[in-house]
Every structure is written in structure tokens, then in C-alpha cells.
Amino acid sequence: MVNQTTTPAPTPTTGPPACGTSYCIIDLGGSYPVFATAVNDQGAIVGGAGGHAFLWRAGLMNDVGTLPPAPNEDASTSVAYAVNALAEVVGASGGFGLGPMDGLRFSGAFVFRKSMDYMVPPSSENFAFEGQQAFGVSDSGTIVGIDQFRGFVFGLSGKPYAIPVPPLSTLAEGNGTVATAVNKSNEVAGATTVGDEPSVPAIVHAFLWKEPDSGTLLDLGTTGGFRDSIALAINDAGTVVGFTSRGTGGDSYNGRWIGNRDPDTLAFDQLPQNGRAFVWQHGVMRDLGTLSGTSAALAINDGGTIVGTSGDRAVAWFDARIVDLGALLPPQSGWHLQAASGINNRGWIVGWGAKLGERHAFLLRPK
16 A cells, blocks of 8 residues: 555646647646656646656646555665556655665555555466566556566466566566567567577567567667667557667666666666667667657557657657757747657647756647
């Protein structure tokens, strides 16, 4: 059960929207720093604000609480990563270690259904129930994420335990997977270590799992000039987006750590930040290009519109044409949009950016 004894009253949206020619931008409010991660077709938005996961609806931001901290942790924190059509929210909760060098450690995934919160049960196949995060949820309630070193699929076909995502690599050690997204057909996307020979860092490829628990993972490969890839989103047509990497630099060399996700930047460990956004469709992976520097595709709707980030700017790909979303706002808006992390089928886009020196979460709503 999530601890909600100190949950504050809902926080209202901050100020009136500022409108450009195409979009109006709405500041979601909340205690800073704030970032939005996903939006459903009914307009419910989730993310993190001031160290707690939130659910924003109809102009009000609701704190969904945290899991109780572990004995060796200080104050609790949480972040929400996804929301389905029923406004079921999934994410992760953890705490800060008590030692001077200890940082944030996620200790468990959560599911928020109305006023009830549950831990995601570990699988029967020796999952550690440690470092667990839930990254995606389908409208039927299937949840995907990471449990220590293995991706998981929970809630499939009434199974009481999570199904582990098997790696495509056969290394002596360092095999790892992460499940990042799931669609209405329960097709799962994510990343897995690949190959039979050790490599530093480990080689990681995006995958598509069309039939979890029965079929095999489909290796989506990578684009020319890039070694690694990770899938970050999938729409109901089975189109997958994410980003590729050259596989150089970075601090983490063990492939099993690919599931670790930074709660502030949403970046995944293992893949260094020198890659390009991609879209995979009908068996072909295509480079989406960049405005400058690294780009990453973070979400896609059923109409094929893709959103993400490029060179510290929130972007969208409309019919494969990249657009700086910040350029669509009026100059006096005061925003620098840094990342677009979610889009629904109504064209609503959410993410975060800098405003008055603080990180704010935004909603871009088409005019």
C-alpha cells in the first residue's frame, strides 16, 4: 500500500495558456522540479513533481504518494511513467540511502488504481524484487518494466506473476533486458543484450516481442553507423520508436544494467548520449535525423506522429519532418521546451522545459 498520509491537496494549473499559431501551452504547476512523462486520450497526464509521482486531470495535479521507504532509506520518492485509458498509473518508488554517498534507489514498482496502490508482484523465476520500475501499461492492464536485471511483463492472460523477458545474448555474464512499452495487442518493446562474445560496453539492441511468454524476441537491429539501439515506445499499429547509439563512452559497461533509468532525465543507463532517433515499421528501421546533437524519439501516437528531444529541444516528427516545438510558441511565452515525452491520439503533447530558471511540465494542446 502506498503511503498517502501526507498527500497534499491537488495543485491547480499555473496561469492561463499562451497560444501560438498552432498550439497553446499550459503550465501543469506542481512543486519544482516538475516533468510530465505521458498523456492518455482522455487528457490524464502523469510524471513527477517535487519528488512525487502525480496524476493531472482537468487542471488539477494530484500527488499519488509513495511506497514506504526501506529500512536503509531516508525520505521516499516516486515517479510515474505511464497511464492507460482507465487512468491506471504505473511507475517506481524508492528512497535515498542514509549514507553520505548514497543516492536514489528505486525499490519497487507501483500501480495506482483510483485510491488503491499495489506493488507489482515479482515473477516466480527468481526475480529479486529489487530496483523494480514499471515503464508501460496497456488499456487491459498489462504492465511492463524492469526487475533488477530482467524486463518483465505482468498481468498477461491472468498470470499471477510477472513473466521475465529473456535476453537474446548468451554471454557468461552481463545479460540484460528491459521492457519499456506495451500496446493494446500486448506487443512489448524494449532492449536486450545481443551476441555471444563479450564486448565493452555490451551490445544492446531494441526488440519487439509480439507474443510474450510464447514467441521469441525480434531483434530490431540498428541503423547505419550506429551499434546499439533501445525501443522507447510502440503504438497500436506496432510501429516502434526509440534511439540508436554508437556504443562509445558512458559509465556503465555491464549490459544487465540497461534497465536503470534516471528519474530526472528519463535516460537509460548503458547507452551513451550520442545517438539518433529512429522509427521501426514493417521490418525497416529508419533514422529520423536531428536538429543538432543527439536526438531520441520518446513517444508515438496511432496516427504516426512522433515526439522526443534533439539537442536540448523538444521536437516532433510530422510525416517524418522534424519540427522544433518551441518555435511554435509566441516569443513572450518564457518557455524553453527541452523534451516532449508523450503524445495522445488527440495530438496533445506533454514534456518539460525551463521557465524562469525552473523545470516545469507542459501540455501543448492544438488550437
